[in-house]
Amino acid sequence: xxxxxxxxxxxxxxxxxxxxxxxxxxxxxxxxxxxxxxxxxxxxxxxxxxxxxxxxxxxxxxxxxxxxxxxxxxxxxxxxxxxxxxxxxxxxxxxxxxxxxxxxxxxxxxxxxxxxxxxxxxxxxxxxxxxxxxxxxxxxxxxxxxxxxxxxxxxxxxxxxxxxxxxxxxxxxxxxxxxxxxxxxxxxxxxxxxxxxxxxxxxxxxxxxxxxxxxxxxxxxxxxxxxxxxxxxxxxxxxxxxxxxxxxxxxxxxxxxxxxxxxxxxxxxxxxxxxxxxxxxxxxxxxxxxxxxxxxxxxxxxxxxxxxx
Amino acid sequence: xxxxxxxxxxxxxxxxxxxxxxxxxxxxxxxxxxxxxxxxxxxxxxxxxxxxxxxxxxxxxxxxxxxxxxxxxxxxxxxxxxxxxxxxxxxxxxxxxxxxxxxxxxxxxxxxxxxxxxxxxxxxxxxxxxxxxxxxxxxxxxxxxxxxxxxxxxxxx
Ligand SMILES: [Zn+2]
Numbered sequence: 001x002x003x004x005x006x007x008x009x010x011x012x013x014x015x016x017x018x019x020x021x022x023x024x025x026x027x028x029x030x031x032x033x034x035x036x037x038x039x040x041x042x043x044x045x046x047x048x049x050x051x052x053x054x055x056x057x058x059x060x061x062x063x064x065x066x067x068x069x070x071x072x073x074x075x076x077x078x079x080x081x082x083x084x085x086x087x088x089x090x091x092x093x094x095x096x097x098x099x100x101x102x103x104x105x106x107x108x109x110x111x112x113x114x115x116x117x118x119x120x121x122x123x124x125x126x127x128x129x130x131x132x133x134x135x136x137x138x139x140x141x142x143x144x145x146x147x148x149x150x151x152x153x154x155x156x157x158x159x160x161x162x163x164x165x166x167x168x169x170x171x172x173x174x175x176x177x178x179x180x181x182x183x184x185x186x187x188x189x190x191x192x193x194x195x196x197x198x199x200x201x202x203x204x205x206x207x208x209x210x211x212x213x214x215x216x217x218x219x220x221x222x223x224x225x226x227x228x229x230x231x232x233x234x235x236x237x238x239x240x241x242x243x244x245x246x247x248x249x250x251x252x253x254x255x256x257x258x259x260x261x262x263x264x265x266x267x268x269x270x271x272x273x274x275x276x277x278x279x280x281x282x283x284x285x286x287x288x289x290x291x292x293x294x295x296x297x298x299x300x301x302x303x304x305x306x307x308x309x
Numbered sequence: 310x311x312x313x314x315x316x317x318x319x320x321x322x323x324x325x326x327x328x329x330x331x332x333x334x335x336x337x338x339x340x341x342x343x344x345x346x347x348x349x350x351x352x353x354x355x356x357x358x359x360x361x362x363x364x365x366x367x368x369x370x371x372x373x374x375x376x377x378x379x380x381x382x383x384x385x386x387x388x389x390x391x392x393x394x395x396x397x398x399x400x401x402x403x404x405x406x407x408x409x410x411x412x413x414x415x416x417x418x419x420x421x422x423x424x425x426x427x428x429x430x431x432x433x434x435x436x437x438x439x440x441x442x443x444x445x446x447x448x449x450x451x452x453x454x455x456x457x458x459x460x461x462x463x464x465x466x
Binding site: 094095112113115116119135137138 | 428433
């Protein structure tokens with residue numbers, strides 16, 4: 001899972017892409033997160049360690065979640081206030097920024113609009129780098145917390161997972177699908193025309209032995225699925241708000257729909273949601289999206305412990 | 310039995326060279342891309358001759374590139390494999406073929422191909438060279454994970 005780079009004789013570990021993980025490594029990280037969740041951890045394990053959060057595009061929650069994670073382990077975090085304030089605005093390369101910040105911190109969390117930015121950061125950093133999202137690319141901590149949340153309700157092996165919404169651009173759905181292929185999941189995809197799973201990913205998943213079935217509506221498959229993973233459909237993808245509204249209303253998760261679901265089936269969403277899930281669903285035992293968001297902290301604590309210690 | 314080929318047979322088309330490299334059995338029509346991949350331009354010093362659509366017993370038609378006073382390195386030779394995996398390399402010293410070798414597809418190529426993903430960090434002003442892992446499916450950008458499955462030549466820098 002860790003791309004190792006050697007600088008000054010020290011081995012540096014990074015977490016860049018879920019594709020770098022094998023099943024054993026994911027399981028171990030999720031086990032560690034579970035121990036942390038049960039309060040079985042040293043709250044001074046990262047005493048005096050400093051985490052630099054470099055967010056070149058805003059994602060307040062991901063950042064807060066990493067800041068909470070380092071604080072709970074006894075460390076602190078430093079960050080730039082805004083992109084304008086940092087030297088990127090003056091044209092500095094990311095490589096230079098990373099080399100400088102490596103001198104201030106024990107690990108770097110980076111979010112950047114360009115794909116591959118985290119891989120580049122790892123190349124120039126002398127401390128571990130964790131990818132918190134690079135453009136349309138990877139966001140491994142999201143995938144790990146998604147898996148963690150599923151595992152709280154059921155075993156990860158051979159489950160039926162419905163992916164709903166924008167499956168073309170939705171990177172969280174892509175990474176989750178890749179990770180689930182390690183657990184022999186069966187995938188059910190439900191997406192508006194034009195927002196289907198990219199062909200290359202579909203081929204890749206099939207080659208990994210994954211069974212993928214497309215459906216017109218979630219209703220067609222509601223009785224079979226264990227996990228309903230909902231992603232946001234962005235208004236910008238549609239020519240006008242009427243067609244957007246038409247689509248979102250037909251993909252909406254409602255209590256009526258869930259009456260047909262398995263008892264243990266869970267509904268996940270990387271949040272923020274807009275209209276994809278009826279607020280009445282929040283009260284049902286199927287709703288796990290707030291739990292999922294809360295799980296970001298123990299999972300990120302486990303990630304920090306793995307790379308910094 | 311494999312027919313021994315003699316670079317002198319093409320003497321009418323392309324003049325023999327004293328010292329340098331003859332790249333033979335290039336897929337027909339790819340000679341200019343081979344020149345491009347080797348970075349030979351008007352500002353470099355090699356003298357160069359190209360024969361294209363030469364009739365060849367084995368291949369139907371082929372292209373040939375002759376480079377005077379330059380012996381290609383292994384890395385350069387392997388780049389040729391990306392566009393013409395059947396090419397052969399003849400190193401010429403004093404009008405004689407003194408080394409003959411095939412090309413081998415490299416595991417990794419750096420700085421040769423531009424990532425077609427406009428959102429890729431390797432297409433910015435960062436101090437890096439593009440880097441691709443070569444697999445049977447194509448070239449995988451090590452930065453953004455995009456795959457160039459076909460038409461590699463149009464992405465050559
Ligand atoms: Zn790329």
